[in-house]
Amino acid sequence: MMIYDIAIIGAGASGLMCASMLNNSKQKVVLLESSSSCANKIMISGGAKCNITNRYMDISKFLCDEHFVQKSLYKFDHKDMLNFLKENQIYPMLNEKIVKGSYFCKNSKQVVDMFLRLTTNIKKELNFKVLDITYKDNIFDIVSKNHTIKAVKVVVASGGKSFETLGSSDIAYDIAKKFGHKIITTAPALVGWTVQKEQFWFKSLSGLSLDVKIKINNKTIYGSMLFTHKGCSGPAVLNASLYWTKGFVTIDFAPNQNSHLPRRFRQIAKKEGIDLKNYTFAPAGNFGYTKAEITKGGVDTNQIDEETFQSKLQKNLFFIGELLDVSGQLGGYNLQWAINNGFICGKFLKN
Ligand SMILES: Cc1cc2nc3c(=O)[nH]c(=O)nc-3n(C[C@H](O)[C@H](O)[C@H](O)COP(=O)(O)OP(=O)(O)OC[C@H]3O[C@@H](n4cnc5c(N)ncnc54)[C@H](O)[C@@H]3O)c2cc1C
Known part of the structure:
Protein backbone atom coordinates (compact mmCIF):
# COMPACT_ATOMS: atom_id res chain seq x y z
CA MET A 1 0.00 0.00 0.00
CA ALA A 187 -18.43 27.89 20.95
CA PRO A 188 -19.95 29.68 17.95
CA ALA A 189 -18.43 33.14 17.43
CA LEU A 190 -18.85 36.07 15.05
CA VAL A 191 -22.52 35.31 15.43
CA GLY A 192 -25.70 37.17 16.38
CA TRP A 193 -27.37 37.00 19.78
CA THR A 194 -30.79 35.73 20.72
CA VAL A 195 -32.53 37.71 23.44
CA GLN A 196 -34.60 37.21 26.58
CA LYS A 197 -38.20 38.37 26.85
CA GLU A 198 -37.18 41.78 28.22
CA GLN A 199 -35.61 42.47 24.82
CA PHE A 200 -38.47 41.21 22.67
CA TRP A 201 -38.90 44.85 21.57
CA PHE A 202 -35.84 44.26 19.34
CA LYS A 203 -38.15 42.29 17.05
CA SER A 204 -40.32 45.29 16.29
CA LEU A 205 -37.19 47.06 14.99
CA SER A 206 -36.18 44.11 12.83
CA GLY A 207 -34.14 45.28 9.85
CA LEU A 208 -33.00 48.52 11.51
CA SER A 209 -29.28 49.13 11.80
CA LEU A 210 -27.62 51.60 14.20
CA ASP A 211 -24.05 52.62 14.94
CA VAL A 212 -23.43 51.62 18.53
CA LYS A 213 -20.75 51.08 21.14
CA ILE A 214 -20.84 47.75 22.96
CA LYS A 215 -19.02 47.19 26.22
CA ILE A 216 -18.30 43.64 27.15
CA ASN A 217 -15.91 42.61 29.90
CA ASN A 218 -12.94 44.93 29.32
CA LYS A 219 -13.53 45.35 25.57
CA THR A 220 -15.21 48.25 23.82
CA ILE A 221 -16.51 47.57 20.35
CA TYR A 222 -17.77 50.14 17.86
CA GLY A 223 -19.78 49.31 14.76
CA SER A 224 -23.25 48.78 13.48
CA MET A 225 -25.85 46.68 15.19
CA LEU A 226 -28.74 45.14 13.31
CA PHE A 227 -32.04 44.37 15.03
CA THR A 228 -33.42 41.04 13.83
CA HIS A 229 -36.50 38.91 14.31
CA LYS A 230 -34.77 36.73 16.87
CA GLY A 231 -32.41 39.22 18.50
CA CYS A 232 -29.54 41.24 17.13
CA SER A 233 -26.67 40.91 14.74
CA GLY A 234 -24.45 43.17 12.60
CA PRO A 235 -20.67 43.72 12.79
CA ALA A 236 -20.58 45.19 16.32
CA VAL A 237 -22.57 42.29 17.76
CA LEU A 238 -20.60 39.72 15.78
CA ASN A 239 -17.33 41.09 17.13
CA ALA A 240 -18.76 41.30 20.64
CA SER A 241 -19.80 37.65 20.40
CA LEU A 242 -16.11 36.77 20.32
CA TYR A 243 -15.77 37.97 23.91
CA TRP A 244 -19.15 36.90 25.28
CA THR A 245 -19.83 33.62 27.01
CA LYS A 246 -22.67 34.61 29.28
CA GLY A 247 -23.75 37.56 31.37
CA PHE A 248 -24.34 41.21 30.68
CA VAL A 249 -23.30 43.53 27.89
CA THR A 250 -23.83 47.29 27.75
CA ILE A 251 -24.87 49.17 24.63
CA ASP A 252 -24.51 52.86 23.95
CA PHE A 253 -27.04 53.56 21.19
CA ALA A 254 -25.72 57.08 20.61
CA PRO A 255 -21.92 56.80 20.84
CA ASN A 256 -21.15 59.89 18.76
CA GLN A 257 -22.16 63.48 19.32
CA ASN A 258 -23.83 63.46 15.93
CA SER A 259 -25.43 60.02 16.33
CA HIS A 260 -28.71 60.04 14.47
CA LEU A 261 -31.38 57.84 15.98
CA PRO A 262 -34.30 57.08 13.66
CA ARG A 263 -37.75 58.10 14.87
CA ARG A 264 -38.96 54.51 14.91
CA PHE A 265 -36.16 53.61 17.30
CA ARG A 266 -36.66 56.66 19.54
CA GLN A 267 -40.38 55.94 19.87
CA ILE A 268 -39.88 52.34 20.92
CA ALA A 269 -36.93 53.16 23.18
CA LYS A 270 -39.06 55.77 24.96
CA LYS A 271 -41.95 53.36 25.36
CA GLU A 272 -39.60 50.70 26.79
CA GLY A 273 -37.79 53.19 29.03
CA ILE A 274 -34.39 52.46 27.48
CA ASP A 275 -31.28 54.25 28.75
CA LEU A 276 -29.85 55.17 25.36
CA LYS A 277 -26.29 55.69 26.60
CA ASN A 278 -26.12 52.75 28.93
CA TYR A 279 -28.46 49.90 28.04
CA THR A 280 -27.47 46.73 29.86
CA PHE A 281 -28.88 43.33 29.05
CA ALA A 282 -27.91 39.67 29.04
CA PRO A 283 -28.26 37.90 25.67
CA ALA A 284 -30.12 34.59 25.90
CA GLY A 285 -27.64 32.83 23.64
CA ASN A 286 -26.47 32.99 20.06
CA PHE A 287 -27.69 31.88 16.64
CA GLY A 288 -25.47 28.78 16.78
CA TYR A 289 -22.97 27.10 14.50
CA THR A 290 -25.26 27.24 11.47
CA LYS A 291 -24.91 31.02 11.46
CA ALA A 292 -21.53 31.55 13.16
CA GLU A 293 -18.65 32.62 10.94
CA ILE A 294 -16.14 30.88 13.15
CA THR A 295 -15.66 28.55 16.11
CA LYS A 296 -13.86 30.06 19.07
CA GLY A 297 -11.81 27.90 21.41
C1 LIG B 1 -20.13 32.73 5.94
C2 LIG B 1 -18.69 32.95 6.31
C3 LIG B 1 -18.03 34.07 5.84
C4 LIG B 1 -16.71 34.30 6.23
N1 LIG B 1 -16.08 35.40 5.74
C5 LIG B 1 -14.80 35.64 6.11
C6 LIG B 1 -14.09 36.75 5.57
O1 LIG B 1 -14.57 37.46 4.69
N2 LIG B 1 -12.83 36.98 6.03
C7 LIG B 1 -12.23 36.16 6.96
O2 LIG B 1 -11.09 36.43 7.35
N3 LIG B 1 -12.86 35.07 7.44
C8 LIG B 1 -14.12 34.79 7.02
N4 LIG B 1 -14.75 33.67 7.50
C9 LIG B 1 -14.00 32.74 8.37
C10 LIG B 1 -13.00 31.96 7.50
O3 LIG B 1 -13.65 31.50 6.34
C11 LIG B 1 -12.43 30.77 8.27
O4 LIG B 1 -11.92 31.19 9.51
C12 LIG B 1 -11.32 30.10 7.47
O5 LIG B 1 -11.82 29.66 6.23
C13 LIG B 1 -10.75 28.93 8.23
O6 LIG B 1 -9.86 28.24 7.40
P1 LIG B 1 -9.45 26.74 7.77
O7 LIG B 1 -8.58 26.28 6.68
O8 LIG B 1 -8.94 26.69 9.14
O9 LIG B 1 -10.82 25.94 7.77
P2 LIG B 1 -11.89 25.76 6.61
O10 LIG B 1 -11.77 26.82 5.60
O11 LIG B 1 -13.18 25.56 7.30
O12 LIG B 1 -11.43 24.42 5.90
C14 LIG B 1 -11.54 23.17 6.52
C15 LIG B 1 -11.75 22.13 5.44
O13 LIG B 1 -11.72 20.84 6.05
C16 LIG B 1 -12.76 20.05 5.53
N5 LIG B 1 -13.11 19.02 6.51
C17 LIG B 1 -13.76 19.18 7.69
N6 LIG B 1 -13.91 18.01 8.30
C18 LIG B 1 -13.32 17.08 7.51
C19 LIG B 1 -13.16 15.67 7.61
N7 LIG B 1 -13.65 14.98 8.64
N8 LIG B 1 -12.50 15.02 6.61
C20 LIG B 1 -12.01 15.71 5.54
N9 LIG B 1 -12.16 17.04 5.39
C21 LIG B 1 -12.81 17.73 6.37
C22 LIG B 1 -13.89 21.05 5.28
O14 LIG B 1 -14.81 20.58 4.33
C23 LIG B 1 -13.11 22.26 4.79
O15 LIG B 1 -12.95 22.25 3.39
C24 LIG B 1 -16.05 33.39 7.10
C25 LIG B 1 -16.72 32.25 7.53
C26 LIG B 1 -18.02 32.01 7.14
C27 LIG B 1 -18.69 30.76 7.61
Missing part, protein backbone atom coordinates in the same frame (compact mmCIF):
# COMPACT_ATOMS: atom_id res chain seq x y z
CA MET A 2 1.22 3.48 -0.92
CA ILE A 3 2.55 5.52 1.98
CA TYR A 4 2.33 9.28 1.50
CA ASP A 5 4.98 11.51 2.98
CA ILE A 6 2.36 14.06 3.97
CA ALA A 7 -1.43 13.95 4.23
CA ILE A 8 -3.29 17.22 4.74
CA ILE A 9 -6.80 16.92 6.12
CA GLY A 10 -9.03 19.71 4.84
CA ALA A 11 -8.89 21.69 1.61
CA GLY A 12 -9.84 25.03 3.11
CA ALA A 13 -7.73 28.17 3.40
CA SER A 14 -5.05 26.73 5.70
CA GLY A 15 -4.85 23.30 4.04
CA LEU A 16 -4.67 24.71 0.52
CA MET A 17 -1.98 27.22 1.47
CA CYS A 18 0.02 24.43 3.10
CA ALA A 19 -0.46 22.24 0.01
CA SER A 20 0.58 25.07 -2.30
CA MET A 21 3.89 25.36 -0.44
CA LEU A 22 4.49 21.66 -1.20
CA ASN A 23 3.34 21.72 -4.81
CA ASN A 24 6.86 21.46 -6.22
CA SER A 25 8.29 19.31 -3.49
CA LYS A 26 9.55 15.80 -4.24
CA GLN A 27 7.44 14.47 -1.40
CA LYS A 28 4.25 12.54 -2.02
CA VAL A 29 1.46 14.73 -0.71
CA VAL A 30 -2.26 14.08 -0.54
CA LEU A 31 -5.01 16.54 0.34
CA LEU A 32 -8.09 14.92 1.87
CA GLU A 33 -11.39 16.77 1.69
CA SER A 34 -14.80 15.61 2.85
CA SER A 35 -16.71 17.78 0.36
CA SER A 36 -16.92 17.28 -3.38
CA SER A 37 -15.06 20.57 -3.93
CA CYS A 38 -12.28 22.56 -2.28
CA ALA A 39 -12.44 25.86 -0.44
CA ASN A 40 -16.18 26.11 0.08
CA LYS A 41 -15.79 28.61 2.90
CA ILE A 42 -13.45 30.85 0.95
CA MET A 43 -16.03 30.85 -1.83
CA ILE A 44 -18.73 32.40 0.36
CA SER A 45 -16.44 34.51 2.54
CA GLY A 46 -16.89 38.26 2.67
CA GLY A 47 -20.21 38.04 0.82
CA ALA A 48 -18.39 36.13 -1.99
CA LYS A 49 -15.78 38.90 -2.20
CA CYS A 50 -13.39 37.34 0.28
CA ASN A 51 -12.27 39.81 2.94
CA ILE A 52 -8.83 38.24 2.89
CA THR A 53 -6.75 40.43 5.16
CA ASN A 54 -6.59 43.67 7.09
CA ARG A 55 -4.03 46.43 7.20
CA TYR A 56 -4.43 46.72 10.99
CA MET A 57 -3.30 43.17 11.60
CA ASP A 58 -2.22 42.94 15.21
CA ILE A 59 -2.65 40.85 18.27
CA SER A 60 -5.45 42.99 19.73
CA LYS A 61 -7.80 41.68 17.01
CA PHE A 62 -7.44 38.09 18.19
CA LEU A 63 -8.78 36.13 21.12
CA CYS A 64 -5.82 33.88 21.77
CA ASP A 65 -2.60 33.17 23.61
CA GLU A 66 -0.87 36.41 22.62
CA HIS A 67 2.65 35.04 22.80
CA PHE A 68 1.83 32.25 20.35
CA VAL A 69 0.05 34.43 17.81
CA GLN A 70 2.50 37.32 18.05
CA LYS A 71 5.36 35.05 17.06
CA SER A 72 3.48 33.59 14.10
CA LEU A 73 1.70 36.63 12.69
CA TYR A 74 4.74 38.52 11.46
CA LYS A 75 6.08 35.49 9.56
CA PHE A 76 3.37 36.00 6.96
CA ASP A 77 1.65 39.28 7.68
CA HIS A 78 -0.88 41.32 5.72
CA LYS A 79 1.83 42.77 3.49
CA ASP A 80 3.13 39.30 2.68
CA MET A 81 -0.45 38.31 1.92
CA LEU A 82 -0.95 41.23 -0.47
CA ASN A 83 2.38 40.47 -2.19
CA PHE A 84 1.52 36.81 -2.47
CA LEU A 85 -1.84 37.68 -4.03
CA LYS A 86 -0.23 40.21 -6.36
CA GLU A 87 2.22 37.56 -7.59
CA ASN A 88 -0.87 35.58 -8.45
CA GLN A 89 -2.58 38.49 -10.22
CA ILE A 90 -5.05 39.21 -7.44
CA TYR A 91 -5.27 42.81 -6.32
CA PRO A 92 -7.54 43.19 -3.28
CA MET A 93 -8.97 46.64 -2.65
CA LEU A 94 -9.30 48.43 0.64
CA ASN A 95 -12.97 48.61 1.58
CA GLU A 96 -13.59 50.13 4.99
CA LYS A 97 -17.38 50.31 4.86
CA ILE A 98 -17.84 47.61 7.49
CA VAL A 99 -14.47 47.13 9.19
CA LYS A 100 -11.53 49.53 9.05
CA GLY A 101 -8.55 48.28 7.09
CA SER A 102 -10.39 45.44 5.31
CA TYR A 103 -9.13 44.20 1.97
CA PHE A 104 -11.67 42.54 -0.32
CA CYS A 105 -11.05 40.69 -3.56
CA LYS A 106 -12.98 41.24 -6.77
CA ASN A 107 -14.60 37.92 -6.02
CA SER A 108 -13.82 34.89 -3.88
CA LYS A 109 -13.58 32.62 -6.90
CA GLN A 110 -10.32 34.35 -7.84
CA VAL A 111 -8.82 33.12 -4.59
CA VAL A 112 -10.20 29.61 -4.93
CA ASP A 113 -8.94 29.38 -8.52
CA MET A 114 -5.54 30.63 -7.40
CA PHE A 115 -5.25 27.90 -4.78
CA LEU A 116 -6.35 25.25 -7.26
CA ARG A 117 -3.70 26.48 -9.70
CA LEU A 118 -1.05 26.46 -6.99
CA THR A 119 -1.82 22.89 -5.99
CA THR A 120 -2.06 21.17 -9.38
CA ASN A 121 0.66 18.65 -8.46
CA ILE A 122 -0.99 17.70 -5.19
CA LYS A 123 -3.15 14.61 -5.22
CA LYS A 124 -6.64 15.55 -4.06
CA GLU A 125 -8.99 13.00 -2.57
CA LEU A 126 -12.41 14.65 -2.54
CA ASN A 127 -15.44 13.14 -0.79
CA PHE A 128 -12.94 11.68 1.67
CA LYS A 129 -14.39 12.31 5.10
CA VAL A 130 -11.80 11.49 7.73
CA LEU A 131 -13.37 9.57 10.59
CA ASP A 132 -10.34 8.54 12.61
CA ILE A 133 -6.55 8.44 12.74
CA THR A 134 -4.34 5.84 14.30
CA TYR A 135 -0.56 5.81 14.70
CA LYS A 136 1.64 2.73 14.66
CA ASP A 137 5.26 2.07 13.69
CA ASN A 138 5.81 5.72 12.72
CA ILE A 139 2.92 5.69 10.24
CA PHE A 140 -0.49 7.32 10.51
CA ASP A 141 -3.54 5.46 9.21
CA ILE A 142 -6.18 7.96 8.14
CA VAL A 143 -9.52 6.28 8.04
CA SER A 144 -12.64 7.19 6.05
CA LYS A 145 -15.76 5.11 5.49
CA ASN A 146 -14.37 3.19 2.53
CA HIS A 147 -10.62 3.78 2.50
CA THR A 148 -7.57 4.07 4.67
CA ILE A 149 -4.67 6.26 3.63
CA LYS A 150 -1.22 5.94 5.13
CA ALA A 151 1.12 8.84 5.71
CA VAL A 152 4.30 9.63 7.60
CA LYS A 153 3.16 13.13 8.50
CA VAL A 154 -0.34 14.49 8.97
CA VAL A 155 -1.44 18.11 8.88
CA VAL A 156 -4.87 18.60 10.41
CA ALA A 157 -6.44 21.62 8.68
CA SER A 158 -10.09 20.67 8.98
CA GLY A 159 -11.34 23.95 10.44
CA GLY A 160 -13.99 24.62 13.07
CA LYS A 161 -17.58 23.51 13.46
CA SER A 162 -19.51 26.34 11.87
CA PHE A 163 -21.44 25.96 8.61
CA GLU A 164 -21.67 22.17 8.60
CA THR A 165 -23.34 22.39 5.19
CA LEU A 166 -19.94 23.42 3.80
CA GLY A 167 -18.20 20.29 5.10
CA SER A 168 -17.27 21.26 8.66
CA SER A 169 -16.85 18.56 11.28
CA ASP A 170 -15.54 17.89 14.77
CA ILE A 171 -12.72 15.73 13.52
CA ALA A 172 -9.90 18.13 14.42
CA TYR A 173 -10.88 18.12 18.07
CA ASP A 174 -11.34 14.33 18.10
CA ILE A 175 -7.88 13.80 16.61
CA ALA A 176 -6.31 16.31 18.97
CA LYS A 177 -7.91 14.67 22.01
CA LYS A 178 -6.86 11.25 20.83
CA PHE A 179 -3.22 12.37 20.86
CA GLY A 180 -3.54 13.90 24.32
CA HIS A 181 -4.21 17.53 23.41
CA LYS A 182 -6.26 19.84 25.55
CA ILE A 183 -9.25 21.46 23.85
CA ILE A 184 -10.26 24.91 25.03
CA THR A 185 -14.07 24.94 25.17
CA THR A 186 -15.47 25.63 21.72
CA GLY A 298 -10.15 24.78 20.02
CA VAL A 299 -6.80 23.05 20.21
CA ASP A 300 -4.75 24.60 23.01
CA THR A 301 -1.81 26.44 21.46
CA ASN A 302 0.36 25.75 24.51
CA GLN A 303 0.80 22.24 23.14
CA ILE A 304 1.67 23.40 19.61
CA ASP A 305 5.13 24.48 18.46
CA GLU A 306 4.70 28.02 17.10
CA GLU A 307 7.65 27.68 14.70
CA THR A 308 6.16 24.74 12.81
CA PHE A 309 2.64 24.11 14.13
CA GLN A 310 3.74 20.61 15.05
CA SER A 311 2.15 18.95 18.05
CA LYS A 312 4.42 18.98 21.07
CA LEU A 313 2.85 15.67 22.08
CA GLN A 314 2.95 13.66 18.86
CA LYS A 315 5.81 13.78 16.38
CA ASN A 316 4.82 14.45 12.74
CA LEU A 317 1.32 15.62 13.60
CA PHE A 318 0.49 19.27 12.81
CA PHE A 319 -2.53 21.47 13.54
CA ILE A 320 -3.27 24.63 11.57
CA GLY A 321 -6.03 27.18 11.00
CA GLU A 322 -9.31 27.86 12.71
CA LEU A 323 -9.25 24.62 14.69
CA LEU A 324 -6.65 26.19 16.99
CA ASP A 325 -7.66 28.28 19.97
CA VAL A 326 -7.09 31.49 18.01
CA SER A 327 -10.09 33.53 16.89
CA GLY A 328 -10.00 36.78 14.98
CA GLN A 329 -12.47 39.62 14.79
CA LEU A 330 -14.41 40.40 11.62
CA GLY A 331 -12.34 42.05 8.93
CA GLY A 332 -10.11 39.46 7.27
CA TYR A 333 -8.32 38.33 10.41
CA ASN A 334 -9.44 34.70 10.27
CA LEU A 335 -8.45 34.07 6.68
CA GLN A 336 -5.14 35.79 7.34
CA TRP A 337 -4.59 33.49 10.30
CA ALA A 338 -5.50 30.32 8.38
CA ILE A 339 -3.33 31.22 5.38
CA ASN A 340 -0.48 32.35 7.64
CA ASN A 341 -0.50 28.95 9.36
CA GLY A 342 -0.57 27.09 6.04
CA PHE A 343 2.43 29.14 4.92
CA ILE A 344 4.49 28.52 8.07
CA CYS A 345 3.70 24.83 8.33
CA GLY A 346 4.06 24.21 4.58
CA LYS A 347 7.41 26.01 4.51
CA PHE A 348 8.68 23.83 7.33
CA LEU A 349 7.46 20.62 5.68
CA LYS A 350 8.99 21.59 2.35
CA ASN A 351 12.49 21.81 3.81
